[in-house]
Amino acid sequence: MSYRFYSTDGITGLPRRMGRALRDLFVRDGYQKHEHKVDVIDEIWTEDQLLPLDASDGAIYRAADSAARECYQLCADLQSLDAIVSAIRVVCDRLQVPPPAGKEEVEIIRRAVDKAWWHRGIRKAHARRCEHMAIRLGFTHYRAGPYVSNETAYRQRRRNTQNAKLLASIELQNEKGQVYSLEALAALGTANKSIRKGELMTRIRGFEEIAFDLGHVGVFATITAPSKYHAVLSKSGQANPKYIEFGEPTPRDAQAYLCDVWKCIRSKLHRDGIHAYGFRIAEPHHDGCPHWHMLMFVPPEHQERYEAVITAYALLEDGNERGAEKNRVKLVRIEAGKGTAAGYIIKYVSKNVDGENLNEHYVIEDGRNHIVAEDLVGDELITPSQRVCYWAQTWGIRQFQQVGGAPIGPWRELRRVKSEVLIHAPEAVKAAWDAAQSIKATEVNIVDGKRVEIVKTIKQASFRDYLRAQGGPLVGRKGIVKIAKRTTIVEGKYATYETEKPCGIYHAWNPNAVYESVRYQWAVVGATRAVAFDVPWTGVNNCTHKSKKRISTSVLTLEESAAIAVRLAKFIEKNPQPAYQPTDWSAIEKKSKDLERETKDFADASNGERERMGKLETAAYDNNDMTARKRLVAIWAALHACPYPRIFMTESDL
DSSP states (O other): OOGGGBOSSSBTTSOHHHHHHHHHHHHHHOSGGGHHHHHHHHHHHHOTTSOOTTOOHHHHHHHHHHHHHHHHHHHHHOOSHHHHHHHHHHHHHHHTOOOOOOSSHHHHHHHHTOHHHHHHHHHHHHHHHHHHHHHHTTOSSTTSOSSSOHHHHHHHHHHHHHHHHHHHHOEEEOTTOOEEEHHHHHTTSTTSHHHHHHHHHHHHHHHHHHHHHHTOEEEEEEEEOOGGGOSBOTTTOOBOHHHHHTTOOOHHHHHHHHHHHHHHHHHHHHHTTOOOEEEEEEEEOTTSOEEEEEEEEEOGGGHHHHHHHHHHHHTSSSTTSTTHHHHTEEEEEEOGGGOOHHHHHHHHHHHHHTOTTOSOOEEEETTEEEEOOOEEETTEEEOHHHHHHHHHHHHTOOOEEEESSSOHHHHHHGGGSOGGGGTTSOHHHHHHHHHHOOEEEEEEEEETTEEEEEEEEEEOOOHHHHHHHHTOTTOGGGOSEEEEEEEEEEEOSSOEEEEEEEEEEEETTEEEEEEEOOOOOOEEESOOOOOOOOOOOOSSOOGGGOOSSOOOOSOOOHHHHHHHHHHHHHHHHHSOOOOOOOOOHHHHHHHHHHHHHHHHHHHHHHHHHHHHHHHHHHHHHHHTOHHHHHHHHHHHHHHHHSOSSOOOOOGGGO
8 A cells, every 4th residue: 555545634535534543553553464454445446437435425416417428428429229228238337336227218218317317326336335345444343333334324314314304395285285294294104213113013913913813833033144244253353254255245245145045945935835924124233244033923833844944044055164053043932931922023123123112232243242332423323223224224125024924015005995985895805994993092181281192092903803804824915805006107207107006905806896095196385405406517608509499308209200210311311321341350460469569579678678777776886886876867867758668778878
């Protein structure tokens, strides 16, 4: 590492806090002890086509603008849609952004020339790259920043705050004239952590209750990825050599591995006639590598086989490594006398949502508990549960997933259906509707002369009754109550397409009888303080070219496209292209070999001259010949002054 990359604040190209920490570490211990970190920093410096890790929001926006302009230029230079789409994918690969989605080429191109699309993609890719580099540099573990690095936690917290301000600034109005802020509407759904936690616990409790009714038993399993997916050794906090040797995978790679393991487990259980149902929770280790907790219910006669299948597939890869049998898979049988399944898993739900009702937040590494406390990042207080949420947001990992049971879509759609609509509905539909309803009332009390409102739950929703109405916990997508959908034309930002939108529910035996749900049409009202994506001003004076004619930037109609195609055909007919000339590859190969030979000759001559000068220099200093030293200085000055290729000068030329 060159000292020219040092600055007063840290190391060039890294966030300030990370740069300062690494600078102090290298000064204290030296480079040789942290050779891998030096290699990672060198890799960061060589990736000159990507944004630096310390890039600001403005730099990300400018990169998005540059990418959109490049795609505009590709559309102007290339003649076919296939060529344009291929070139766009090359740009996406270079910037490490997933290519734009779309069923047609026009939709893909519209995304590629939109700065807002590029801004989202580059911002996400940059955040994940920053966190991956933080993991590789040792900034993500329980001794530094658990779950995510402090830099990522601070950046994600700032972004969430910006998003909250944006939602609060946008107001929506429905057809009844009701006006709400987007923030208030979002708080009514599962984006509200309190509602999300309550929804999850309601469904988990429903699974446990119906399992008790059916005589099924619960098994709590924890599956962990092999050691090569963990960046830090849990005991020492040092870098894991297996992780470096394996190529330093990201948490998304570890999540993909766990998904593949579960696919194999699920397929084997299906072949063996074992049908499990329950919940899966993904949460991070202290170094950001995910692991899974699964609370599943199975018939008692299948319990041992279920545990054997999970153990076999969880240890299929690197099952012989040290500590694999102890740490890679753990199974706990839920016993009725020792508490409920919902009570056992609630600490994991709270840990991954809001952290409420937890005395201590800890991680278990190598059989030992490590307390994760609140800490300050800059001047911001970050709780452990917030770190877990930031981890999931950064890496795009789904934290909670239902396994088996009835679909959750009808469960939520039933809450949009009014009771008077179901007067003539079948009993199964009525039972499912009643199970999904949660009735609350507001009680007003006067305390110390002040009006205090307390919300009390009169009737709780019952996921067990919903599962029974649908056909049981193993019904899957063959449930009795289904979502009714209506074909709707959606005019999106990038394309106009037909899609099916929910409009109510119906009984599977009578699809024509639809019980419609209540839905509103919302429109944005007033001015918002959203970020505007537009072409920035340049230094060119455009005032003399004003035009009152409004130019449309929409895609050409079919008639306009046909007219352009006719004009293009006439132009080609009047201006025929020259005949195709095949490429003379033999001549190109000969020139290439000649160039290689000339380069080799020049390199040999250069190396020989350097060896000769080295010998002269050694002799001059050994003999203390000042005249020879002056001649050497003049020769080296002439060599460095000449442009490439250098002209070598002998003593006779001086």
